[in-house]
Amino acid sequence: MSDFHRIKRLPPYVFEQVNRIKAAARAGGADIIDLGMGNPDLDAPxxxxxxxxxxxxxxxxxxxxxxxxxxxxxxxxxxxxxxxxxxxxxxxxxxxxxxxxxxxxxxxxxxxxxxxxxxxxxxxxxxxxxxxxxxxxxxxxxxxxxxxxxxxxxxxxxxxxxxxxxxxxxxxxxxxxxxxxxxxxxxxxxxxxxxxxxxxxxxxxxxxxxxxxxxxxxxxxxxxxxxxxxxxxxxxxxxxxxxxxxxxxxxxxxxxxxxxxxxxxxxxxxxxxxxxxxxxxxxxGPEDCINEMRGIYRKRRDVLIESFATAGWEIPSPSASMFAWVGIPEPFRHLGSLEFSKLLVEKADVAVAPGIGFGEHGDDYVRIALVENEQRIRQAARNIRKFFESAPSTMHNTLRTDAPNG
Structure with missing residues (x-):
């Protein structure tokens, strides 16, 4: 298939690489908290x-x-x-x-x-x-x-x-x-x-x-x-x-x-x-369903910022969209967004979207989608905190010397 002209013009779909690791982890029984794809989990009106x-x-x-x-x-x-x-x-x-x-x-x-x-x-x-x-x-x-x-x-x-x-x-x-x-x-x-x-x-x-x-x-x-x-x-x-x-x-x-x-x-x-x-x-029709949707995402955004800050990962507060665009913590930044995203799935059971999938200028970032409920977002933060705290001892070959605050 790689011989087809239009297919050759397309780079590898990086999200697919994270999806494969996510699917393998789930097949192995892991409970992956998926904050990767912007796939709304709310009911249609x-x-x-x-x-x-x-x-x-x-x-x-x-x-x-x-x-x-x-x-x-x-x-x-x-x-x-x-x-x-x-x-x-x-x-x-x-x-x-x-x-x-x-x-x-x-x-x-x-x-x-x-x-x-x-x-x-x-x-x-x-x-x-x-x-x-x-x-x-x-x-x-x-x-x-x-x-x-x-x-x-x-x-x-x-x-x-x-x-x-x-x-x-x-x-x-x-x-x-x-x-x-x-x-x-x-x-x-x-x-x-x-x-x-x-x-x-x-x-x-x-x-x-x-x-x-x-x-x-x-x-x-x-x-x-x-x-x-x-x-x-x-x-x-x-x-x-x-x-x-x-x-x-x-x-x-x-x-x-x-x-x-x-x-x-x-x-x-x-x-x-x-x-x-x-x-x-x-x-x-009536717009109360839109206002309700907005309220749910706002609460999730606030929980994401508060719980991830406690985990040692500061997240800029988005004023719109269902995404946070977040810098990779300094000790992991040299890995690039794809490898860091794979690590989060493997070590924290959390999926995010690697920034490189949105262009080369996104490689120091990951995109986090507000598509899980507040309880699951808090669980993701706890998982990430544990990963950050254990990273210096378990990943010394991969990390830079200064680890995130735990």
């Missing part, structure tokens, strides 16, 4: 499940669906954008339903990328942001991930030194994996940058509703004129704990969305109609 059950199994809804999404669903997404961001969208031309935001990104890459096209992608960033374009024959140039003036310094440098000129710039706030949140001022500068350089903006807003402190995260489409150059991707996976349902959206520029819809029309018939009907009920 009851009224959404009821709508799915009510709609499934009927000849009319079991047939092929609409590739760009049924009309009611696209209208519901447009209504959500107006309610939440004050952004008016035409559901017929400016909204496309996708099979999660990941598929949307990958097919947008297929739609707009010619072989050799350069795309600017933050590093570290969620893998599909880069690999979607690599699979489409594109070339990736890394820019800063943090929404500060440094972002524009690195983006200007990338524009200057890229041949051919980049066609698109990817952003993701609240960010996976770093949990950075962008401000409207940052987005204002971002839109000005895109227009100045005549490039496409692709914004991943999958974590728009998972926030804990301060104002709700904004959309880049709130900036006047952003829709001229932007497509934004959202997902129901985290907002409604519907990850396995594979329901997301691309909204924004009509010309870009027409290209996406055309590619999709050749590749899929859209999500199963009852899922689209249930997703419509979620978007049009």
């Amino acid at each position: 009851r009224h959404v499940i009821q709508k799915l059950v009510e709609t499934a199994g009927k000849p009319r809804t079991d047939r092929y669906s609409a590739s760009k999404g049924i009309v009611g669903l696209r209208r519901a997404q447009a209504a959500y954008y107006e309610r939440r961001f004050g952004v008016k969208l035409n559901p017929d031309t400016q909204v496309v339903a996708t099979l999660g935001s990941k598929e949307g990104f990958a097919n947008m890459a297929q739609a707009i990328t010619a072989p050799g096209d350069v795309v600017l992608v933050p590093n570290p960033s969620y893998p599909i942001h880069a690999f979607g374009f690599l699979m489409a024959g594109g070339v990736i140039r890394s820019v800063s991930a943090e929404p500060t003036p440094d972002f524009f310094v690195s983006a200007e440098r990338a524009m200057l030194h890229s041949i051919p000129k980049p066609i698109a710039l990817v952003v993701c706030y609240p960010s996976n994996p770093t949990a950075y949140v962008a401000s409207l001022d940052f987005y204002r500068d971002l839109v000005a940058f895109a227009k100045k350089h005549e490039i496409i903006l692709l914004s991943d807003l999958a974590y728009s509703e998972v926030y804990f402190d301060g104002e709700p995260p904004p959309s880049v489409l709130q900036i006047p004129g952003a829709i001229d150059v932007t497509v934004e991707f959202t997902s129901m996976s985290k907002t409604f704990s519907m990850a396995g349902w594979r329901m997301g959206f691309a909204v924004g520029n009509e010309r870009l969305l027409a290209a996406l819809a055309r590619v999709k029309s050749y590749l899929d018939y859209g999500a199963y109609t009852p899922i689209q009907v249930a997703a419509t009920a979620a978007l049009n």
Whole structure:
């Protein structure tokens, strides 16, 4: 298989290496506390499940669906954008339903990328942001991930030194994996940058509703004129704990969305109609389930920070997303994130995501997902504390001289 051109362009999927060790440990009877994959463990809202059950199994809804999404669903997404961001969208031309935001990104890459096209992608960033374009024959140039003036310094440098000129710039706030949140001022500068350089903006807003402190995260489409150059991707996976349902959206520029819809029309018939009907009920329904989800993740975040600090591992507090982006403790940093992540599975029965999986600039970090309950998070902290305390005597060949505080 390694002879296939597109497969050769993909590096080894580092998360798979941790998954293999995790599976072997579980097969051996270990109770692994899995804080690795951002896979929500909460129930989807009851009224959404009821709508799915009510709609499934009927000849009319079991047939092929609409590739760009049924009309009611696209209208519901447009209504959500107006309610939440004050952004008016035409559901017929400016909204496309996708099979999660990941598929949307990958097919947008297929739609707009010619072989050799350069795309600017933050590093570290969620893998599909880069690999979607690599699979489409594109070339990736890394820019800063943090929404500060440094972002524009690195983006200007990338524009200057890229041949051919980049066609698109990817952003993701609240960010996976770093949990950075962008401000409207940052987005204002971002839109000005895109227009100045005549490039496409692709914004991943999958974590728009998972926030804990301060104002709700904004959309880049709130900036006047952003829709001229932007497509934004959202997902129901985290907002409604519907990850396995594979329901997301691309909204924004009509010309870009027409290209996406055309590619999709050749590749899929859209999500199963009852899922689209249930997703419509979620978007049009009560928001108490969203507030409840937010409250659960906030409590888990607070428990993570407090219990891991007691274990000797200081964790910066994320203000949004369902992740903490955490520096590897100094004595282990030289191992790199993949080896450190393997060690945590083997020695502490805790799985995290190695930062290298999000780009080479992530290798001093691991990503910890808030996908286990508070009791399990406290147990993970106790396991890690024991590992840190025993590490100097059991791992002297691997460690640097100064061990973490126990």
